Amino acid sequence: MYRLILNRLGLGVLTLLAVSLLIFVCTEILPGDVASAVLGNQATPESLAIFRKELGLDIPSHLRYFNWLWGALHGDLGVAMTNKRVIIDELTPRLFNTLFLAGYAAAVAIPLSVGLGILAAINEGKLTDNTANVLTLITISVPEFFIAYLLIIPLVVSLGWFPSLSTVFPGISFAQRIHITTLPAFALTLLVAAHMLRMTRSSVLSVMSSAYIEMAFLKGASRSRVIARHALPNAAGPIITVIALNIAYLVVGVVVIEAVFVYPGIGQLMVDGVAKRDVPVIQACGLVFAVVFVMLNTLADILAIVVNPRLRHRR
Amino acid sequence: MKIFGHKPPLTAWIGLAIIALNLFVAIFGPLMAPYSQSESVGGTWDVSSIKMWLGADQIGRDMLTRLIYGARMTIGVALATTIISFSIGITLGFSAAVLGGWVDTLISRLVDVILSIPLLILALIILGVFGSSIPVLILTIAVLDSTRVFRLARALGMNLTVLEYVEAARLRGERTWWIIRREILPNASAPLVSEFGLRFCFNFLFIAALSFLGLGIQPPFADWGGMVRENSAAINFGLLAPIWPAMAISVLTVGVNLVVDWLLSIEARPAGVQAEL
Numbered sequence: 001m002y003r004l005i006l007n008r009l010g011l012g013v014l015t016l017l018a019v020s021l022l023i024f025v026c027t028e029i030l031p032g033d034v035a036s037a038v039l040g041n042q043a044t045p046e047s048l049a050i051f052r053k054e055l056g057l058d059i060p061s062h063l064r065y066f067n068w069l070w071g072a073l074h075g076d077l078g079v080a081m082t083n084k085r086v087i088i089d090e091l092t093p094r095l096f097n098t099l100f101l102a103g104y105a106a107a108v109a110i111p112l113s114v115g116l117g118i119l120a121a122i123n124e125g126k127l128t129d130n131t132a133n134v135l136t137l138i139t140i141s142v143p144e145f146f147i148a149y150l151l152i153i154p155l156v157v158s159l160g161w162f163p164s165l166s167t168v169f170p171g172i173s174f175a176q177r178i179h180i181t182t183l184p185a186f187a188l189t190l191l192v193a194a195h196m197l198r199m200t201r202s203s204v205l206s207v208m209s210s211a212y213i214e215m216a217f218l219k220g221a222s223r224s225r226v227i228a229r230h231a232l233p234n235a236a237g238p239i240i241t242v243i244a245l246n247i248a249y250l251v252v253g254v255v256v257i258e259a260v261f262v263y264p265g266i267g268q269l270m271v272d273g274v275a276k277r278d279v280p281v282i283q284a285c286g287l288v289f290a291v292v293f294v295m296l297n298t299l300a301d302i303l304a305i306v307v308n309p310r311l312r313h314r315r
Numbered sequence: 316m317k318i319f320g321h322k323p324p325l326t327a328w329i330g331l332a333i334i335a336l337n338l339f340v341a342i343f344g345p346l347m348a349p350y351s352q353s354e355s356v357g358g359t360w361d362v363s364s365i366k367m368w369l370g371a372d373q374i375g376r377d378m379l380t381r382l383i384y385g386a387r388m389t390i391g392v393a394l395a396t397t398i399i400s401f402s403i404g405i406t407l408g409f410s411a412a413v414l415g416g417w418v419d420t421l422i423s424r425l426v427d428v429i430l431s432i433p434l435l436i437l438a439l440i441i442l443g444v445f446g447s448s449i450p451v452l453i454l455t456i457a458v459l460d461s462t463r464v465f466r467l468a469r470a471l472g473m474n475l476t477v478l479e480y481v482e483a484a485r486l487r488g489e490r491t492w493w494i495i496r497r498e499i500l501p502n503a504s505a506p507l508v509s510e511f512g513l514r515f516c517f518n519f520l521f522i523a524a525l526s527f528l529g530l531g532i533q534p535p536f537a538d539w540g541g542m543v544r545e546n547s548a549a550i551n552f553g554l555l556a557p558i559w560p561a562m563a564i565s566v567l568t569v570g571v572n573l574v575v576d577w578l579l580s581i582e583a584r585p586a587g588v589q590a591e592l
Binding site for chain 2: 015018019022023026027137138140141142143144145146149150152153156157158164251252255256259260270271273274275277278279282283286289290293294297
C-alpha cells in the first residue's frame with residue numbers, strides 16, 4: 001500500500017512538471033511572438049524590441065521556461081504586463097477567496113450528493129431514483145449562469161435575502177463572508193451535486209451488481225447489512241474518485257460563477273488577464289489552477305488507495 | 316414510427332422535436348424573424364408585449380429576433396467544433412489502437428497531460444495568447460475536446476482490433492487506413508453517435524460559457540452566450556432579458572441529452588435482447 005501511495009505521489013509531481021511545460025508551450029506556440037501579437041500592427045521595430053526585452057523574449061525559450069518554473073517554485077510569478085503589479089501579491093488573496101467559495105460549495109455538495117446518490121442507487125428504478133435522474137439530467141444540461149439567474153430572481157430580487165454582487169473585502173468578518181458567498185456557493189453546489197449524484201449512483205450500482213454482493217444476498221444477509229457491510233466499503237474508492245473528477249466541474253464552474261456574482265476570485269483575475277491578453281497573469285493563474293487541481297486529484301487517489309479494503313492487508 | 320429500428324419513448328420524441336426546431340430556426344431563421352437583427356425597435360429592456368414577444372434587449376433590439384439570428388451562429392460554431400473534434404479524435408484514436416507501439420504511447424501520454432487539468436483553463440490560456448476570433452475559438456476547443464473523443468475511440472478500437480475479421484483483413488494485406496475505415500469505423504459507430512451528442516452538448520455549453528465571459532464569439536454577431544452577458548445587468552432589476560437566451564441554450568442541451576439518454580439505453584441492452592424488441 002505504501003508503495004502504491006509513493007508511486008501516486010511521484011506521478012503527481014511528474015504530472016505537475018508536464019502540465020507546467022504544457023502551459024508554457026501553449027503561450028509559446030504563437031507564430032511570431034507575444035510582443036508582436038499584443039502590440040498589433042501599429043508596432044514600430046523599436047517598441048517591439050523594448051517590449052520583447054521587457055518580457056524577456058530575447059532569452060531562448062528553454063531558459064525562459066526554467067527561469068519561470070524556478071521563480072514559480074519560489075513564489076515569484078513575475079509582474080503583470082498591463083499594470084506592472086507583482087502577480088503573487090494580487091493572486092494570494094484572490095486564491096483564498098476562490099478556495100473559500102469552492103470549499104464552501106464542496107462542503108455542502110459532497111455529503112448531499114453522495115448521500116442522495118447512494119439513496120438513488122439502492123432504490124433503483126423506483127420513484128426516488130427516477131426523480132433524481134430527471135432532475136440531475138436537467139441540472140447538468142443547463143449552463144452555469146442560467147442556474148445562477150434562476151437563484152437570483154427569487155432569492156435576491158423578490159426576497160432580498162442575499163446581495164446580488166458578492167463583493168468581499170479585506171477585514172470582512174467570517175459571518176459576513178458566509179452570508180455574501182452563500183448564493184454563489186449554492187449555485188456551485190447545484191452544478192457539482194448533479195454530476196456527483198449521477199456518478200455516485202452508477203458506481204454504487206456497479207458494485208451492487210458484482211458477484212460477491214449476490215453471494216451475500218444468497219447466504220441470507222439482510223438488505224441493509226449487504227449495503228452497509230459489503231457494498232459501501234468497496235464503493236468508497238470509486239466514490240472518492242468521482243468526487244475528485246467533479247472538482248473539475250467545480251473549477252470550471254467557479255470561473256463562470258465568479259463572473260456572474262462579480263466575486264473577486266482567481267477566476268476573475270484570469271478572465272481579465274485573457275481579455276487584456278496579459279500573458280504573465282494568464283500563465284500564473286493557469287499554473288495555480290493546475291496545481292490545485294492536480295494536488296486534489298492526487299490526494300483523492302491516495303485516499304481511494306487508503307480506504308480500499310482489498311489493499312489493507314500486508315502482502 | 317421507428318428510428319434505427321427502435322421505438323423512441325416520449326422523452327426521446329420531445330428531444331428530437333427540440334433538435335428539429337432548433338435546426339429549422341438555425342437554417343431558415345432570417346426568413347421568419349419579425350425585425351432586422353440590428354434595428355432598435357423599443358426601449359432598453361422593454362417587457363414582453365404583443366409587438367415584441369420576448370421584450371427588448373439592452374439597446375432596444377427585439378429579443379426574439381436576436382435569438383433567432385443567434386441560433387445560426389451559436390449552433391453552427393458548436394457543430395463545427397464537434398465535427399472537427401471528432402475527425403481528429405477518431406482518426407488518432409483508431410490509429411493508436413491499430414498501430415499500437417510508440418504512436419499509441421506518444422499520443423496517449425500527451426492526452427493524459429492535457430486532460431490532467433481542466434479544459435477551460437487550457438482554453439483560456441490559448442485564447443489569451445491568440446486573442447478570440449471565431450476560427451481560433453473553433454480550432455482551440457476542437458483540439459482540446461478531441462482528447463476526450465480520442466480516449467473513447469482508442470478504447471473502442473482496442474476492443475475491435477483483436478477480433479477475427481480485423482485480423483483477417485490484416486493478413487490479406489489491407490492497409491491500416493482501409494482497416495480503420497472499413498472494419499473498425501462501421502462497428503464502432505453506435506457508441507460514437509451517442510458520444511457525438513454528448514460532446515456537442517459539452518462544446519455548446521463550453522462556447523456559451525466563454526461567450527458569457529466575453530472571450531467567445533464577439534459582437535456584432537448575435538450568439539446566445541454573448542446575449543446573456545450583454546443583458547446580465549437586467550437581472551438585478553428582476554427583468555427577464557438574460558433569462559431568454561440562457562433558456563434557449565438550456566432547452567437545446569436538454570433536448571440533445573434526452574435523445575442521447577435514449578440512444579445509450581439502446582446500447583446498454585445486450586445484442587440478443589435488442590433483436591427481440
